[in-house]
Amino acid sequence: MVIYSFYIFDRHTECIYSKSWLPPSVSEAPSNPNPPDHPRADRRSKAARAGDDAKLIFGTVFSLRNMVRKLGGDDDAFISYRTGQYKLHYYETVSNLRFVMLTDTAAPSMRNVLHQIYINLWVEYVVKNPLSPVEHKGGEGVKNELFELGLDQFIRGLM
Amino acid sequence: MSFEAVMPPYNASDPNASFVGASCLDFLLIELVPMAYRITNQVDAASQEENTTPAQPDGQEQQQGTSRASLVSGSTRTVITKMDEDEERDAVFYRLETLGYRVGQGLVERFSRDRPRFNDTLDVIKFLCKDLWTLLFRKQVDNLKTNHRGVYVLTDNAFRPFSRMSTEMGGQAVLRAQPFLWFPCGVVRGALAAMGINATVQAETSELPGAIFQIKTIPAKAP
Numbered sequence: 376m377v378i379y380s381f382y383i384f385d386r387h388t389e390c391i392y393s394k395s396w397l398p399p400s401v402s403e404a405p406s407n408p409n410p411p412d413h414p415r416a417d418r419r420s421k422a423a424r425a426g427d428d429a430k431l432i433f434g435t436v437f438s439l440r441n442m443v444r445k446l447g448g449d450d451d452a453f454i455s456y457r458t459g460q461y462k463l464h465y466y467e468t469v470s471n472l473r474f475v476m477l478t479d480t481a482a483p484s485m486r487n488v489l490h491q492i493y494i495n496l497w498v499e500y501v502v503k504n505p506l507s508p509v510e511h512k513g514g515e516g517v518k519n520e521l522f523e524l525g526l527d528q529f530i531r532g533l534m
Numbered sequence: 535m536s537f538e539a540v541m542p543p544y545n546a547s548d549p550n551a552s553f554v555g556a557s558c559l560d561f562l563l564i565e566l567v568p569m570a571y572r573i574t575n576q577v578d579a580a581s582q583e584e585n586t587t588p589a590q591p592d593g594q595e596q597q598q599g600t601s602r603a604s605l606v607s608g609s610t611r612t613v614i615t616k617m618d619e620d621e622e623r624d625a626v627f628y629r630l631e632t633l634g635y636r637v638g639q640g641l642v643e644r645f646s647r648d649r650p651r652f653n654d655t656l657d658v659i660k661f662l663c664k665d666l667w668t669l670l671f672r673k674q675v676d677n678l679k680t681n682h683r684g685v686y687v688l689t690d691n692a693f694r695p696f697s698r699m700s701t702e703m704g705g706q707a708v709l710r711a712q713p714f715l716w717f718p719c720g721v722v723r724g725a726l727a728a729m730g731i732n733a734t735v736q737a738e739t740s741e742l743p744g745a746i747f748q749i750k751t752i753p754a755k756a757p
Binding site: 499500503504505506516518519520521522 | 557560561563564567695698699700701702703705707710711714
């Protein structure tokens with residue numbers, strides 16, 4: 376299983392954390408013989424592209440979630456979708472945080488993984504971190520060392 | 535996290551023992567420090583206003599459209615400036631330390647009631663390092679040093695309030711962690727006072743999540 380990237384959106388729909396586990400060479404070389412794994416590997420600068428990715432992903436999950444609720448009732452939730460290139464996993468907390476993870480198409484459900492990230496890393500190292508603010512405007516306080524370390528270890532342990 | 539196994543200081547023979555959510559206490563302790571800063575700044579702002587208003591010459595009050603410059607010169611004549619960083623630090627320290635002092639006193643009354651009298655200061659310090667520390671921080675102090683002349687140094691290599699504390703690289707975590715030691719300092723001093731030892735308590739950290747508490751007993755009032 377390969378995990379491509381991971382995003383957290385807060386309840387103000389802002390992307391407060393994003394991380395990619397793609398080796399830079401893969402995402403930046405469209406001439407790569409294998410089709411680029413990343414869904415949107417275009418030619419613009421990396422930072423701008425990451426920001427755009429986050430916005431696109433939020434738009435997608437937001438619309439999908441609403442559509443699913445409309446069709447299936449308020450209790451229905453969408454869990455993942457798959458394209459030819461990647462699989463997107465979605466987990467929404469009761470507190471309106473949204474966790475999104477992109478993996479390869481063969482990956483099993485990552486709902487549990489996202490839930491684990493939420494309870495074991497987010498709650499422990501961001502919410503219970505005395506040096507982290509309550510609102511994470513611009514991602515403030517999320518990118519702290521313990522959270523980053525824990526997340527990286529956890530994800531690498533899965534791959 | 536909550537739902538953890540019950541830790542040793544709980545014993546069935548204590549009918550008044552009850553449980554409280556650890557997270558609840560964590561969040562309360564986290565909020566304590568910013569609250570102390572807020573109150574201190576509010577009090578300061580209020581006292582500033584109080585001091586500056588009578589100093590405003592009445593002539594200037596009447597003309598609402600007076601230029602800003604004259605108003606400024608009016609207020610600069612009274613030499614009240616916003617408190618600087620050190621003053622703020624001291625005020626916040628005092629506030630948190632006093633709060634902790636009261637809590638420490640209460641804790642000792644509650645948890646030493648079934649114990650025999652302590653023979654000497656070291657007994658008291660041991661009670662603090664083992665029993666009280668476990669109650670407060672769910673572990674014992676890792677290292678206790680003393681010069682046998684009234685100075686005790688308590689080293690906790692994994693101080694619980696610091697266990698989840700971190701910032702981004704270069705976020706001055708150690709510096710920003712310092713205020714979170716002041717309430718525990720007060721708790722320690724209050725606990726010691728309740729057991730008849732007057733002391734000054736200072737705490738510092740050089741690397742998270744460790745913390746070092748230095749207790750200097752004041753000999754004249756030692757038991």
